[in-house]
Amino acid sequence: MTDNTPPLKINPTLLKRRNAAEKRFRFYGLAAVMTAVLVLCLLLTSIISKGYTAFQQTYILVDIRLDAESIDPKGTKRVEDLAAASYKGLLRNALREQFPGIEGRKAKRSLYGLVGSAADFDVRDAVLDNPKLVGTTATIAVKSSDDVDSFYKGYIPRDVPESNRKIKDRELAWLDTLAADDRIVKKFNVDFFTNGDSREPEEAGILGAVVGSLYTLAITLALCFPIGVLTAIYLEEFAPTNKWTDLIEVNINNLAAVPSIVFGLLGLAIFLNFMGLPRSAPIVGGMVLALMTLPTIIIASRAALKAVPPSIREAALGIGASRMQTVFHHVLPLAMPGILTGTILGMAQALGETAPLLMIGMVAFIADIPGSMSDAATVLPVQIYLWADSPERGFVEKTSAAIMILLAFLVVMNAIAVILRKRFERRW
Amino acid sequence: MSYAMDMQNYTTQSETATSEPKITARDVNVFYGASQALKSIQLDIGANEVTSLIGPSGCGKSTFLRCLNRMNDVIENCTVEGRISLDGVDLYNSGLDPVLLRARVGMVFQKPNPFPKSIFDNIAYGPRLHGTVSNKDELDERVEKSLRRAGLWEEVKDRLDKPGTGLSGGQQQRLCIARAIAINPEVILMDEPCSALDPIATAKIEELIDELRERFTIVIVTHSMQQAARVSQRTAFFHLGELVEVGETDRLFTSPQDDRTQGYITGRFG
Numbered sequence: 001m002t003d004n005t006p007p008l009k010i011n012p013t014l015l016k017r018r019n020a021a022e023k024r025f026r027f028y029g030l031a032a033v034m035t036a037v038l039v040l041c042l043l044l045t046s047i048i049s050k051g052y053t054a055f056q057q058t059y060i061l062v063d064i065r066l067d068a069e070s071i072d073p074k075g076t077k078r079v080e081d082l083a084a085a086s087y088k089g090l091l092r093n094a095l096r097e098q099f100p101g102i103e104g105r106k107a108k109r110s111l112y113g114l115v116g117s118a119a120d121f122d123v124r125d126a127v128l129d130n131p132k133l134v135g136t137t138a139t140i141a142v143k144s145s146d147d148v149d150s151f152y153k154g155y156i157p158r159d160v161p162e163s164n165r166k167i168k169d170r171e172l173a174w175l176d177t178l179a180a181d182d183r184i185v186k187k188f189n190v191d192f193f194t195n196g197d198s199r200e201p202e203e204a205g206i207l208g209a210v211v212g213s214l215y216t217l218a219i220t221l222a223l224c225f226p227i228g229v230l231t232a233i234y235l236e237e238f239a240p241t242n243k244w245t246d247l248i249e250v251n252i253n254n255l256a257a258v259p260s261i262v263f264g265l266l267g268l269a270i271f272l273n274f275m276g277l278p279r280s281a282p283i284v285g286g287m288v289l290a291l292m293t294l295p296t297i298i299i300a301s302r303a304a305l306k307a308v309p310p311s312i313r314e315a316a317l318g319i320g321a322s323r324m325q326t327v328f329h330h331v332l333p334l335a336m337p338g339i340l341t342g343t344i345l346g347m348a349q350a351l352g353e354t355a356p357l358l359m360i361g362m363v364a365f366i367a368d369i370p371g372s373m374s375d376a377a378t379v380l381p382v383q384i385y386l387w388a389d390s391p392e393r394g395f396v397e398k399t400s401a402a403i404m405i406l407l408a409f410l411v412v413m414n415a416i417a418v419i420l421r422k423r424f425e426r427r428w
Numbered sequence: 429m430s431y432a433m434d435m436q437n438y439t440t441q442s443e444t445a446t447s448e449p450k451i452t453a454r455d456v457n458v459f460y461g462a463s464q465a466l467k468s469i470q471l472d473i474g475a476n477e478v479t480s481l482i483g484p485s486g487c488g489k490s491t492f493l494r495c496l497n498r499m500n501d502v503i504e505n506c507t508v509e510g511r512i513s514l515d516g517v518d519l520y521n522s523g524l525d526p527v528l529l530r531a532r533v534g535m536v537f538q539k540p541n542p543f544p545k546s547i548f549d550n551i552a553y554g555p556r557l558h559g560t561v562s563n564k565d566e567l568d569e570r571v572e573k574s575l576r577r578a579g580l581w582e583e584v585k586d587r588l589d590k591p592g593t594g595l596s597g598g599q600q601q602r603l604c605i606a607r608a609i610a611i612n613p614e615v616i617l618m619d620e621p622c623s624a625l626d627p628i629a630t631a632k633i634e635e636l637i638d639e640l641r642e643r644f645t646i647v648i649v650t651h652s653m654q655q656a657a658r659v660s661q662r663t664a665f666f667h668l669g670e671l672v673e674v675g676e677t678d679r680l681f682t683s684p685q686d687d688r689t690q691g692y693i694t695g696r697f698g
Contacts, residue, residue: 241504311541317502319554319607320531329553330543 047407051400057189057202058149059141060115060178064094064123068135071127082127082134087120091142099174110171116143116202141185146201146394148175152184155393166393192401196369197383201394204387206405208369212282212362212377213351213409215370219286220293220350225343227290228297232339235298236305237327256295263292264359272360279361280376288356293346300342304335336424344417348410354381380406446662450475450615450645451496456510458491458500465491467669469510473615478637478646480656480677483666484692489649492666493617495519496647497533498526514615531558534608538620540600542592542607547584550592550603551575554611570610578606579636598629605636609644616640618648622655634659653693657681665689 068075071085095111096102102111119142126140127133147166150156162169178184195205239245267288271277277284308331316326332339357363363382370377378386380402387399449472458466466488473479473496481489491500498519500506512519519529531554542550551571554560561567571588575581580602584595592603601621608616618637622630637646637659650656656663657677664674665688673680673689684690691697 309541311537311539312543313502314499314535314537315541315543315604315607316553318497318499318530318535318537319557320527320611321553321557322527323502325557334544 047400047403051397051402051404053153054192054397054401055189056153056186057191058144058152059122059185059187060144060148061139061141061183061185062091062094062098062115063137063139064090065097065137066090066123066127066134071134077131077134079128079131082131083124085124087123087127091115091120091123099177107170110168111174113145114148114171114174116145117200118198118203119143141187143191143202144184146392149202150393151175152186153397155396192398196367197365197378197386198367199365201390201392201398204395204398206380206383206402208366209378209380209383209402210405210409212285212366212370213379215282215373215377216285216289216379217347217351219283219373220289221343221347223287223290224293224297224346228294228343228346229301229339231294232298232301232305233327233332236302237331238323252295252298256299259355260292260353261355261359263288264356266291267356268359278374278376280364280366280378281374282370282377282379283373284360285357285362285377285379286373288360289350289353292353292356293350296346296349297339297343300345301335301339304338304342305331307338308334333424337421340417340420340424344413348413351379351409351413352381352406354379354385357382380409446472446474448475449473450515451647452511452513452516453492453495454511456492456495456508456512458488458495458509459505459507460503461505465669466495469671471664471671471674473645473647474662475645476641476643477661478641478648478659479662479664480660481647481649481664481666482651482653482656482692483672484697485651487666488669489664489666490619493619493647493649496615496617497530497535499530499535501526531611532613533615533617534611534613536601536604536608536616536618536621539624540597540604542595542600542603544591544593546589547575547592547595547603548588550607551610554607558611560611574606574610575603577609577640578602579632580606596629598625598632601625601629601633602636605633605640609640613644615645615647618646620649620651623651630655653681665692667692 067090070090071087072081074081092108092112095115096108099111102108122142123140126138144152147156148171151167156166158165158172167175175184191203192205194207195203196208198204235245235248267284271284271287272279277287312330312334313326316330317323321329354363357379361376362378363385364376364378365386366376366378368375384399384402384406387395387402451473453469453471453473456466456469456471457464469492471492481493483489494500495508495512496514496519500508508520511521514529514533517524543553545553548571551574552567555567555570561570572581572585575584580599583599584590584603592600595603601624605616605621622633625633634655637648640646648656648660660677662674663677663680665672665680665684665686667688673684673686675685680689681693684693
């Protein structure tokens with residue numbers, strides 16, 4: 001048989017078009033990546049530029065006469081007595097002495113308003129740090145009110161009519177006097193990291209939410225990692241393929257797509273109403289988030305187990321290992337990187353979840369830092385939501401700062417995932 | 429075709445039985461779901477000799493091999509009928525633990541499949557698993573002996589802690605053989621052990637098989653008729669799920685009794 005096909009001659013137009021299509025596709029891909037990077041940069045820039053000021057706090061240096069008679073009338077010098085004393089009056093006296101000649105309740109009130117409503121605690125802390133101050137006149141830095149803080153951070157402009165300004169002309173004059181005297185200082189805002197939530201922006205801190213999130217995630221991880229991985233192992237390695245396992249598989253896939261608030265309702269009905277567990281507690285939040293995260297972990301773990309080549313199972317079985325030994329000695333270690341990736345993804349999702357916690361009462365103003373898993377607590381995303389909802393100017397920067405903390409949390413979690421993956425990964 | 433009528437009653441030509449059988453298979457039928465993969469197989473595997481199973485792809489030789497250590501158990505829908513016995517003990521119906529069976533009947537697979545662990549751990553896994561060594565020294569000795577028997581010791585003795593997956597293909601396969609003999613099985617099943625290897629590595633494995641024959645009973649599935657002729661004492665030819673002919677290797681290759689065997693070994697099909 002003779003072959004009459006002419007030798008290969010590529011149509012030049014076709015070739016041109018093909019090359020153009022290749023180039024175009026590469027351009028689209030690059031454009032998509034650039035867009036994603038740009039949007040991410042915008043997001044981060046906006047959050048950081050709004051939030052970085054929250055890590056600073058404006059303080060006013062006040063010369064306070066620390067009368068021994070009013071602080072420690074009995075002269076015991078005991079820490080408890082020093083802590084129990086009232087410093088509010090002393091602080092107010094000091095402010096009045098700073099600006100003599102202020103008359104009238106209203107004027108005094110606005111003078112006192114320059115410092116934060118909990119500024120007397122700054123005085124107390126200074127005294128507790130150094131009890132020798134009692135009886136002397138000391139210069140103590142006290143927190144300014146959030147309006148003054150916002151003013152010095154540039155959020156309240158000077159050149160607008162007084163009626164549109166939160167800092168009135170009179171207060172402005174006082175502040176200018178203080179500033180001229182070098183009595184306005186900015187310090188790193190330690191309280192933001194050590195306080196719980198507060199109604200006053202200058203007192204509000206993130207620690208309560210961080211601790212709440214840690215407790216909640218610990219419960220979530222402790223519940224859904226073992227249950228999820230064991231479920232995946234059973235379904236993937238041991239269960240026969242039949243109608244029942246098909247049904248289970250379909251249900252797990254469906255559960256992964258169920259809106260998270262539905263899990264919140266389930267938690268409300270079962271954990272709170274039926275089992276009577278405490279409201280707003282990390283233990284319940286963790287259980288609800290575990291329910292939500294389970295399908296993700298099961299699906300990811302099954303995929304990871306499926307990706308382990310069957311030849312490894314055959315090798316182990318062929319040498320006389322039982323099925324369980326095969327799984328735990330060989331298959332599971334090889335699937336671990338994938339399982340961990342899935343788990344961290346699920347945990348990151350749980351960390352950012354608000355909706356299900358809404359239903360079990362974790363969206364509440366909780367000023368205390370939770371001391372245990374059953375104390376009322378809030379979590380980071382809920383804290384962000386609450387602060388974003390607050391009218392005070394000072395909470396705007398706190399919101400962005402809280403977002404930064406949440407992102408830092410995520411970065412740390414992902415870093416742990418990468419490290420764990422590297423440790424478990426084995427070369428073929 | 430002239431042999432179409434033979435398929436009716438699945439008769440097997442010549443010597444299905446041997447004088448000193450290690451494994452006997454009688455009326456073995458294997459089904460994958462509804463399709464029958466093996467039809468009424470009668471075959472003896474002689475002790476301390478190499479039996480090779482040849483035949484075209486899909487003829488059931490690997491299936492038969494995997495029946496001998498019940499590796500088919502892990503395949504869903506696979507059912508095995510008939511009687512296969514090892515030293516007279518039924519493998520399927522006597523309550524024998526398949527896990528213990530697989531310790532007695534080792535297996536080497538088509539694609540080298542060392543564990544992604546160190547060379548040492550690859551060999552040590554079996555003895556540790558079955559508790560056949562009592563201390564570290566014995567384990568070291570066992571590992572060395574197994575590697576020596578597999579002809580790998582000289583090549584790897586300085587890097588026992590390096591991953592087994594870093595070896596060349598031929599070395600990996602010898603590592604798998606060493607791993608199989610480390611637990612002192614009675615029978616070693618080899619499923620096309622050289623199909624992924626180059627001719628030099630193949631020659632080494634074949635040499636090894638010949639040495640191992642003194643201590644172990646070996647069943648090898650191969651696509652290469654030259655290999656079957658070189659390494660085995662008995663050869664069984666499978667075709668379309670039946671055992672067509674079995675006999676002394678020399679006899680089978682020089683004077684096959686069945687047309688199909690004749691056709692296959694002369695390269696008319698397969």
